[in-house]
Amino acid sequence: MTPAARAQATLDLLEILFPDAGSAPAGPPADRALADYLRGRRYIGSKDRRAVAEQLYGVLRAHARLGWWMERAAAAPGNRLRLIAWLLLAGHESVAAVRTLFDGSSYGPEPLDAAEVAAAKRLAGETLDHPDQPLDVRHEVPAWLLPQLRAALGADLPRELSALAGEAPVDLRVNTLKAERAAVQAALAEEGIASAVGRLSPWALRIDGRRPVAATRAFRDGLVEVQDEGSQLVAWLVGARPGERVCDLCAGAGGKTLALAATMRNKGQIFACDTLKGRLDRSAARLKRAGAFNVARRVLKSETDPWIKRHKAGFDRVLVDAPCSGAGAWRRNPDAKWRLTPEGLDRLTALQGRLLSSSARLVKPGGRLVYATCSLLPAENLAQVERFLAARPDFRLVPLAEAWPEELPGKPPSAGETLLLRPASHGTDGFFVAVLQRRLEAAGAHDATGEAQGQVGGSAETPPLESA
Numbered sequence: 479m480t481p482a483a484r485a486q487a488t489l490d491l492l493e494i495l496f497p498d499a500g501s502a503p504a505g506p507p508a509d510r511a512l513a514d515y516l517r518g519r520r521y522i523g524s525k526d527r528r529a530v531a532e533q534l535y536g537v538l539r540a541h542a543r544l545g546w547w548m549e550r551a552a553a554a555p556g557n558r559l560r561l562i563a564w565l566l567l568a569g570h571e572s573v574a575a576v577r578t579l580f581d582g583s584s585y586g587p588e589p590l591d592a593a594e595v596a597a598a599k600r601l602a603g604e605t606l607d608h609p610d611q612p613l614d615v616r617h618e619v620p621a622w623l624l625p626q627l628r629a630a631l632g633a634d635l636p637r638e639l640s641a642l643a644g645e646a647p648v649d650l651r652v653n654t655l656k657a658e659r660a661a662v663q664a665a666l667a668e669e670g671i672a673s674a675v676g677r678l679s680p681w682a683l684r685i686d687g688r689r690p691v692a693a694t695r696a697f698r699d700g701l702v703e704v705q706d707e708g709s710q711l712v713a714w715l716v717g718a719r720p721g722e723r724v725c726d727l728c729a730g731a732g733g734k735t736l737a738l739a740a741t742m743r744n745k746g747q748i749f750a751c752d753t754l755k756g757r758l759d760r761s762a763a764r765l766k767r768a769g770a771f772n773v774a775r776r777v778l779k780s781e782t783d784p785w786i787k788r789h790k791a792g793f794d795r796v797l798v799d800a801p802c803s804g805a806g807a808w809r810r811n812p813d814a815k816w817r818l819t820p821e822g823l824d825r826l827t828a829l830q831g832r833l834l835s836s837s838a839r840l841v842k843p844g845g846r847l848v849y850a851t852c853s854l855l856p857a858e859n860l861a862q863v864e865r866f867l868a869a870r871p872d873f874r875l876v877p878l879a880e881a882w883p884e885e886l887p888g889k890p891p892s893a894g895e896t897l898l899l900r901p902a903s904h905g906t907d908g909f910f911v912a913v914l915q916r917r918l919e920a921a922g923a924h925d926a927t928g929e930a931q932g933q934v935g936g937s938a939e940t941p942p943l944e945s946a
């Protein structure tokens with residue numbers, strides 16, 4: 479591909495993501511749009527694929543600052559100008575170089591028009607960052623989320639937001655059902671993939687740069703899975719033991735299910751549930767490759783599916799890896815933050831509350847419920863746990879200082895009763911984890927099966943199971 483053709487491919491993708499050229503993405507998520515675009519163009523080689531992806535994600539990571547500059551240059555925002563501004567401000571190209579790129583050739587973008595040339599001249603010589611930019615623009619976050627992020631991150635806000643706006647590393651989880659970490663590290667090195675052991679997860683290997691991991695023998699043989707170190711720690715904190723009954727209620731495509739099977743050494747039973755059959759189906763091949771044989775998959779109609787009532791008090795461990803804003807994973811999905819609305823966040827927090835209520839029913843007395851999100855927003859994290867504990871005195875919060883050393887070496891990486899992993903402090907995606915334990919003795923209004931006593935169909939916090 480010529481540089482002009484790469485620029486045209488980036489423009490095609492921007493048109494898919496911002497179909498009305500507006501300031502918020504309205505098309506499919508960027509990773510899906512990119513995968514679909516490339517799938518339909520097999521003739522694009524791997525180097526060009528990488529270059530187009532880098533250019534697209536570069537533009538997306540600079541979304542707020544590009545908007546700020548376009549406004550300052552009094553230029554009508556649009557996808558062409560997004561790319562032109564990014565080339566000038568982040569790529570430090572000259573106006574002449576941009577004009578060469580927009581060459582009007584059969585595979586390249588149309589030449590710059592007079593208004594674009596004028597805007598480009600106003601932007602030339604500037605850089606993406608400018609001291610007049612407000613904090614939300616400088617750190618690429620929606621302004622309405624800034625108070626919540628400040629509440630979660632305190633004095634660390636600027637450095638955490640700056641890390642959150644950057645690129646994520648590639649982490650692997652060594653599948654200890656099949657091999658030890660040192661042996662896998664050596665096998666990867668033999669295939670030309672250098673890695674370092676993770677700081678926190680005993681399974682983790684961090685890859686040096688972006689490498690074709692999926693093409694390695696180690697990956698094909700099921701010795702590794704790509705999984706952020708923070709996500710691995712969530713699975714560790716579930717503390718699932720061999721022989722136990724474990725429910726992974728929001729299992730998706732099985733990232734954490736696979737890790738749970740490893741801590742259980744394939745002994746006992748995992749139920750991997752989700753409301754999306756397609757996602758659960760995707761876990762099948764991964765489980766097979768990993769040699770994880772103790773997993774049953776179950777599609778639920780909703781968080782009040784009758785399956786939950788049938789399995790009440792049936793599990794030693796229940797993981798709720800809740801659907802969330804994904805604010806902790808913005809390094810990987812930089813467009814996601816611009817899709818989130820206050821109404822969307824309200825819908826998510828309501829669903830999280832219902833999932834916590836329902837999942838509590840599944841936990842045996844003495845068993846544990848682990849609530850996790852890949853979010854940094856207090857409304858999805860601590861606020862959920864506090865509301866849950868107020869409604870369910872038969873559960874206690876297991877402090878991190880107690881839960882961490884039961885599963886993992888060293889001291890917990892954050893202070894407080896719950897775990898909040900952050901990109902700058904821990905080098906992981908943002909994750910929240912709370913470990914909750916069902917008391918052995920029945921407490922208050924809840925009997926040993928998790929049913930609210932004296933009420934038909936549950937309390938306000940616990941919708942009737944039969945309603946599904």
Ligand SMILES: C[S@@+](CC[C@H](N)C(=O)[O-])C[C@H]1O[C@@H](n2cnc3c(N)ncnc32)[C@H](O)[C@@H]1O
Nearest residue numbers: 728729730733734752753754780781799800801
């Ligand atoms: C954060 S993702 C799970 C990721 C997965 N655990 C992993 O490690 O790869 C949340 C999942 O919750 C599922 N979900 C949404 N609503 C649900 C519900 N009411 N009951 C169960 N799962 C639900 C979504 O389909 C999504 O797959």
